[in-house]
Amino acid sequence: MDAQQLKGHLDLLLLATLDTGPRYGGQIIADVQASTDGYFSMREGTLYPALHRLEKQGFIHGEFQTLPRGGSPVKVYTLTPTGKTELTAQREKYDRFTRAVRGVIGGPA
Amino acid sequence: MNPTHQFIRHATRGLWGVRKRDAALELRGAIEDKIYRHQLCGLSELEAERAALRDLGSPHAIARDLNRVHTAPTAIRATLLLGVVGMLGVQAVAQIPAVGSAFRTQDLQECRVLSPEEVASLPPGALARLQRLYAQYGGAEGLNAQCKKGAFLFPLLSITDLLAAMSAAKVPVYADPSTTSALVLKESPAGNPHISYMTELIHGQRYVSSRVLMGFVRSVTTQPFTLTGLTNPVLTIGAARIPVGTTQAPVRTVDILGAGLADARRTDTSLPLPVNVMPIDSTFAFDPAAPQLAVPGTDGDVFAVVQNIRRLNQKAFNGGDQSETLWVRARQNGRIAFTDELTPNVRLVNSQAELDQATARGVNAAVVYRVNATNLQHPVLTPVPATQVRVVKP
Numbered sequence: 001m002d003a004q005q006l007k008g009h010l011d012l013l014l015l016a017t018l019d020t021g022p023r024y025g026g027q028i029i030a031d032v033q034a035s036t037d038g039y040f041s042m043r044e045g046t047l048y049p050a051l052h053r054l055e056k057q058g059f060i061h062g063e064f065q066t067l068p069r070g071g072s073p074v075k076v077y078t079l080t081p082t083g084k085t086e087l088t089a090q091r092e093k094y095d096r097f098t099r100a101v102r103g104v105i106g107g108p109a
Numbered sequence: 110m111n112p113t114h115q116f117i118r119h120a121t122r123g124l125w126g127v128r129k130r131d132a133a134l135e136l137r138g139a140i141e142d143k144i145y146r147h148q149l150c151g152l153s154e155l156e157a158e159r160a161a162l163r164d165l166g167s168p169h170a171i172a173r174d175l176n177r178v179h180t181a182p183t184a185i186r187a188t189l190l191l192g193v194v195g196m197l198g199v200q201a202v203a204q205i206p207a208v209g210s211a212f213r214t215q216d217l218q219e220c221r222v223l224s225p226e227e228v229a230s231l232p233p234g235a236l237a238r239l240q241r242l243y244a245q246y247g248g249a250e251g252l253n254a255q256c257k258k259g260a261f262l263f264p265l266l267s268i269t270d271l272l273a274a275m276s277a278a279k280v281p282v283y284a285d286p287s288t289t290s291a292l293v294l295k296e297s298p299a300g301n302p303h304i305s306y307m308t309e310l311i312h313g314q315r316y317v318s319s320r321v322l323m324g325f326v327r328s329v330t331t332q333p334f335t336l337t338g339l340t341n342p343v344l345t346i347g348a349a350r351i352p353v354g355t356t357q358a359p360v361r362t363v364d365i366l367g368a369g370l371a372d373a374r375r376t377d378t379s380l381p382l383p384v385n386v387m388p389i390d391s392t393f394a395f396d397p398a399a400p401q402l403a404v405p406g407t408d409g410d411v412f413a414v415v416q417n418i419r420r421l422n423q424k425a426f427n428g429g430d431q432s433e434t435l436w437v438r439a440r441q442n443g444r445i446a447f448t449d450e451l452t453p454n455v456r457l458v459n460s461q462a463e464l465d466q467a468t469a470r471g472v473n474a475a476v477v478y479r480v481n482a483t484n485l486q487h488p489v490l491t492p493v494p495a496t497q498v499r500v501v502k503p
Contacts, residue, residue, distance in 0.1 A: 025135070026142045044139055045166035048132075049174035056178060058405025058497060064134065067142070074138035075131075082405055082497045 010050050012094055013040065015079060015087040018060055024074040025051065051077060059083035112162055113140050119168035123176040132175055140165065205277045207352035208344075209267040210319060210360050211311045212259040220256035222249045238396050238451075245397045252394070261394050264358035265309055265316035268292055271325075278349030280330045292317050294328060304328050319360045320390070322353065323369025323485055333484040336362050339409065339439050363411060364390045366480060367437035370413060370488060381461050381478065381490055382415060385432040391446070398451055401444040403501045404477060404493060410440045411482060413490055414447040416475035417468045418455060433464070437480065444501060447475055457495040 017023060017031050025047055032040050054060045060083050064073040079087070117140075121132045143161035144154065152160060165171070223239070231239060246252040255261070275282045285293035292315070293305040306325065308315045317325075326334050326346065336342040341354035342362045354360030367388030374382045404412055414436040438445035448455070456474045458464050467474035477498050478490035 024142075025139050026146070043164065043166045044136075045171045045174070048135065048139070048171065049178050052132075052175060053178045056407050062135075064131075064138070071141045071145070072134065072138040074142060075135040081499070085496050 009094070010042075010046070011054060012087070012090045014047075014050060014054060015059060015083055015090065018077055018079040019084070019087055022076050022078045024065075024076045026074070028077075051075075054083070057086075059086050112158060113137070116140070116162050116165070116168045120165075120171040121175065122169075122172045124172075124179060128179050136165075136171075205274050205349055205351050206270065207355070208270040208274050210264040210341075210354045210358040211267070211316060212262050212264055212358050213309055214311060216262050217257055217259060220253055222253045234451075238398075241397050242394055246394075256394075259358055261392050263364055263390055263392055264319050264354065264360050265311065266319045266322065266353065266360070268308060268315045268317055271317070274344075274349075274351040275329065278346050278351060280326075280332070280346060280349075282329050294325075319354070320364055320368035320388075321372075322365045324372040327369075327373065327486060331486065333486050335483055335485055336365065338362060361391055363437045363439055364388070364392065366411065366482060366485075366488075367391075367413070367435055369485065370437065370480075370490070371435055373488060377487070380488070381492065382413075382435065383433050383461065386415060386435045387419075387432045388435045388437065391438060393449070395446060395449050396451060397503060399446070399449050399503065400451075400500050401503055402447050402457075402475075402477065403444050403499050404440055405497045406440055406479070408440050408442065411437065411480040412440060412445050412493070413437045413478045413480050414445065414475050415461065415464060415478075416447060416455065416473070417464060418448055418450050418473045418475070420468065421471060421473060422450070433468075447477075455500060457498050457500070459492055459495050 013032055014028065017028050017035075020031075023031065025044060028051075029042055029044070029047060032042060051060065051062070055062050055077070059080060060077045061080050062075045062077045065076045066073045117133050117136050120136055121129050124132055140158075140161050143164055144157040147157035147160045148154065228236065228239065242252055243249055246255055272282055272284060283295040283298050285295060290308060291305040292308050294303060296303050306317045306321050308317050310316075322344070323336075326344070330346060332347050334344065334346040336344055336353075337350075339362050340359050341352065341356070342360065342365070344351040344353050367390065370380065370382065371386050371388045374380045374384060374386065402412075402414065404410075406412075415433050416436070417433050419434045420431045436445070436447045438447070454473055456467060456472055458467060458474050458476050460476060464474050464476045477493040477495075479493055481489040481491065483489075
């Protein structure tokens with residue numbers, strides 16, 4: 001997967017993943033990989049700054065939780081109501097974009 | 110130092126305070142989680158750690174990206190949060206003495222506990238409000254003690270200190286020494302007076318309201334300047350850093366910004382504020398039961414709310430035409446104060462135009478702006494979409 005391509009859709013992917021429920025970093029990476037059959041493979045180095053940015057924008061909220069296995073706590077992120085609104089907006093934007101591109105390159109709608 | 114510790118240290122370089130601590134804790138949790146997963150796959154602890162750190166990528170790249178998120182685009186917040194550190198660190202470097210602050214002695218002497226008769230004569234709403242304040246401050250005496258400490262007053266700044274600081278900062282200020290009741294500024298040593306500020310005498314020294322600080326600096330220099338820290342900020346003009354305020358009479362940055370923005374709007378038409386807007390200081394004893402606004406961003410971010418609630422209420426009460434009010438507040442626990450009304454039933458709108466429409470229809474409304482105070486010579490207010498803000502119970 002081209003890093004630039006991933007970068008362009010990273011926010012949408014993260015918000016959509018958190019729309020299914022609270023997740024911490026490791027889970028988010030695993031979920032994105034699983035649901036895209038490994039097409040998107042992101043590194044924590046990309047993930048955490050993006051999560052921090054989304055949290056700063058108020059779209060997600062992070063809280064430290066200790067996992068059942070113990071050890072250091074992980075930061076579990078939840079989509080905020082503002083984040084849900086943003087996700088809807090980004091989904092619509094993405095749909096418009098893909099329809100427009102499809103109109104040029106052809107192929108199934 | 111083990112490899113994980115070293116990795117975290119590199120990856121959080123450049124961050125500070127709570128952010129550094131939180132980022133380090135989050136990375137440690139992530140690394141341990143990865144080590145655990147790799148161990149489940151059969152790797153030894155050492156191999157699992159190596160693999161985990163390899164998975165995370167370059168710690169320097171993480172540090173660069175985290176710094177981009179947490180520092181670069183939010184100069185104001187970074188500078189505001191630097192406050193306490195700035196007071197110690199910056200002051201030493203700049204070697205400009207602090208501008209002292211104090212409260213008006215008469216104001217402090219006016220603090221007293223209401224008599225039982227006065228309390229009994231209050232209408233039910235006002236009585237309930239007073240009781241909530243008593244509860245918050247530990248009774249009538251507790252409230253009075255806070256009042257005597259100046260908690261509900263805006264502080265004043267020593268004029269001697271302020272002029273000395275400007276001089277040290279190489280900002281020429283032509284003050285007319287002939288008047289004692291006002292600080293009169295001229296455009297040049299022999300020029301006509303062009304602005305004056307009322308002064309107060311405290312222990313034989315002249316003081317001016319701290320609320321005028323932003324307007325004062327804008328009137329004496331065209332250089333960019335900013336305020337660092339939410340309480341007792343550092344005023345930065347060019348290379349000069351001037352600490353403002355004392356622990357005895359703390360100066361709140363949001364109140365300087367509130368008064369300064371209202372003042373700046375008179376000449377700066379790019380500010381999306383009403384021409385006449387009344388700033389509401391953060392120092393009043395507000396009703397602890399008043400609702401607040403949940404706003405996006407992170408704590409320490411500064412927001413400005415323009416609302417017409419007081420205008421509409423007072424118009425209904427006495428028929429007068431009051432101005433809208435301006436509440437400049439720093440986000441705290443995800444929220445900001447925006448009213449002293451208990452049940453404002455307020456509509457959140459997206460612009461001053463929408464606020465004007467609401468006012469014309471007699472509808473309580475508020476518009477929220479994010480304040481970029483990086484350069485207070487040209488402050489920037491960006492509307493926060495109404496969908497990103499909500500009214501919440503305290």
